Amino acid sequence: MDELVIARSLFGMTMGVHIIYATLGVGLPFMVLIAELMYQKTKDKDYALMANRWTKGFAVLLGVAIPTGTIAGVQLSLLWPGFMEVVGRVIALPFQIEIYAFFLEALFMSIYVYAADRLSPIMRIVSVTLVAFGASASAILITNVHAFQGTPDGFEIVDGKFVNIDPWEAFFNRSFFITAGHVTVSALMTGAFVIASIAAYKMIRQRGNTREYKFHHKALMMGLVIGGIFSLLTSLNGHESAQQLYQYQPEKLAAAEGLFETQRYAPLAIGGYTDKEEREVKWAIEVPWALSFLSDDAFDTEVLGLEEWPEEEWPPLFVHTLFNSMVGIGSLLLLLSIVGFTWYKILKRKKFPRWLMWGFIATGPLAMTAIEFGWIFACTGRQPWIIYHVMKTEEAVTTSGNIGLLFVLFLIVYIILMISTVLVLRYYFNRNPISEELDQ
Amino acid sequence: MSEAFYAITLIWGLVFIYAVMATIDFGAGFWSMIYLNRNNTKATNIANRYLSPSWEVTNVFIVAIVVALFSFFPGATFTLGTVLLIPGSIIILLLALRSAFLVFSHSASSNYKRILTIISGITGFLIPALLICVLPITHGNFIETTNGAERLLLGELLTSPSVYAFMAFAISSTLFLSSLLLSDYSNVSGDQEAYDTYRRDAILVGPISLAMAALLVLTIRNEALWLYENLMNYIPWLIGSIATFALGYASLFIPRKTGVGIPRLAMISIVVQYLLASYAYGSAHLPYIVYPNVTIETGFTDPATFRALIVTYIVAFFILTPGFIYFWRLFLKDKRYLKQNES
């Protein structure tokens, strides 16, 4: 295979692994913070226990988030030296500021975990707030670079050289706020749903109204409420993300929707797959005019189709499926949390029916799938550009071969890490069951 | 002084801090493996108590160095990224295994704890040896340029005596610095037995690390004469370095009321020893980042970016310093933490 394809796969694999841990690294501290605040407000010990147990889980996950992130950071320079040369000149700020966020998180994470018994309640809240802040800040800052890749700003190119560089203009590039917002709210939503999933799974295995059942019930409701709020924000902001594609990266939007012809009153294709030969989306449900409306709030908006660009500049067309799945999952999760909330708070039913419980169990894995699909869509949909309309991926890739071997090595290590994470978490929580801690 | 010079000084500072913190960190992992079987000593507990809160913070430094390199010297990124692809990838793989297993070993059952500790101990021993290879690679002998594309000569790297001298130096320094720190740490915790163990280790490894440093200078003379000649302009620094070593080593034998040796003084002198030596090495290496093609001037970033970066460094310094002080107080000074029996 061609070295470029292997390099892309290797980097994509690294990111695909890192993002699982990284997303939880943003989502879980936020949930811990909410639990700590609930504890201070209600003085219900269950919430303190939740905060404690989630932190234990989070500390284990961080043991992989940090090294995979370190890999991601180093691998960027190793695999894409041409790209990082531009990054160093133009968009170094977010990377640099991210380091400070990492320090903040690492310092206070250690403090919160290893000095918990010596901290006052106020310092505990302050520490966990700083952890949550550091994690979100690092996610936002790295997304800043991703946003720059899609909407590069803050420089001019004269004779192939980057001149008139304004690093802050590059930092506040056109898509920064919307993209960073989407990444943050989707990570918070995913953290909440993962909590809800685990709680629902534990409840379904309990008989009757035990102490333990009530504990998990509280956790489930917390997960559903927070998850619901943030899935609403994710969808609203996702809509803005799509409008921003319409403005700044129209070929990505066209590929996401499988739109070949430029047209007004463009239809929205839901589902199906994009057929490159026949230039249409097969088996899709078409909603007339909807795409035009979604793109710019008017039915007569002209949406550019793929025909506007030479075929070698088309993004891979399977991104249509990724995009559809992400949006589908987002809508489904929003619906599920509304149903759950209504059932319990408005209809005042004590117990959820079994099918709904299974729905709740699915929320965490589904949200994580949406994260993966969203990122692969965003990065693959940018192809063949590594910096949109400025630098092609093939110009940035390393010239030293042997990447195939590295791919295999990294694959093995990721498999080991992922399997051992699961084993360690299971072992730890089986040995320290909630029933024992509740009695103390 | 040029802006590029300030930037490379800053990077040198980061590398130095990382080198000290990381050698201690890796060494502590190694010792916690070595003393795993001795149920009657608390040496492992001491190592773990130091390691648990500190490795994350240490790890951030390695990322900070990579980021500082490509942001201050983007012109060096292509060469460095290309020639370091293989060694760099192996380092980050080992680092990933080590960090993860280190964390896992706290939560795992005692059967697995052993194997996890052993893996993180062994990788902790290998990583410094691999990390230091970056230095001889930047001396230029192992890079081949064909049609403008640079390539690392892996075979020659692996058969060069100079590289092995660097590795031996890295390993012995790792063991030396970490045993010193841990002897100080156990002394502060009032753990006499662990203190005796680590003091003995330090006495053993100290002279070896000095001998390795001397050997290293000799191999530099054979393989990178330009560097050797520059280094000879810094003779006073090297002598100072040897003198501080002597001071530090001697202070392990000074009698006190409660025992022998002043580990705090030993630790500080040895850090100063490394500071002097690495200043000499770093200055002799200039202006080259990678000999002979990449210098700090050709690799330097855009001036506007440089200034913006420096502003963030200054702001961050004021924001983060209180955090570091708080951290230090909680884990390195608080007697309640140091004196716990269980880690």
Ligand code: HDD
């Ligand atoms: C829980 C995860 C999740 C959910 C439910 C959604 N998204 Fe999303 N989406 C992401 C997680 C995500 C992400 C992983 O965070 C991405 C990848 C890159 C990025 O900037 O955010 C993303 C990217 C992304 C992009 C591409 C931005 C770009 O390429 O620059 C668009 C247009 C949308 N999303 C739109 C939506 C819409 C209309 C949704 C409707 C509900 C939606 N997303 C739900």
Ligand code: HEM
């Ligand atoms: C963490 C979630 C992410 C995932 C799952 C992800 C996924 C991917 C995938 C699958 C590719 C290969 C694309 C292809 O060749 O088809 C890729 C490429 C790339 N991504 Fe991302 N990405 C993520 C985040 C980021 C971020 C935050 C950045 C910004 C620094 C980034 C920068 C890149 C670069 C530079 C490439 C390589 C060049 C290219 O193929 O364009 N990625 N990513």
Ligand code: HEM
């Ligand atoms: C190219 C893309 C990325 C790079 C280069 C990268 C780099 C890193 C690095 C170097 C670390 C380790 C920090 C440490 O040593 O403490 C890390 C951890 C982390 N990253 Fe990523 N990351 C990327 C993508 C992402 C994305 C997309 C997110 C969030 C959505 C994210 C969120 C996190 C979080 C929360 C951590 C946890 C630990 C910590 O902050 O110390 N990262 N990342």
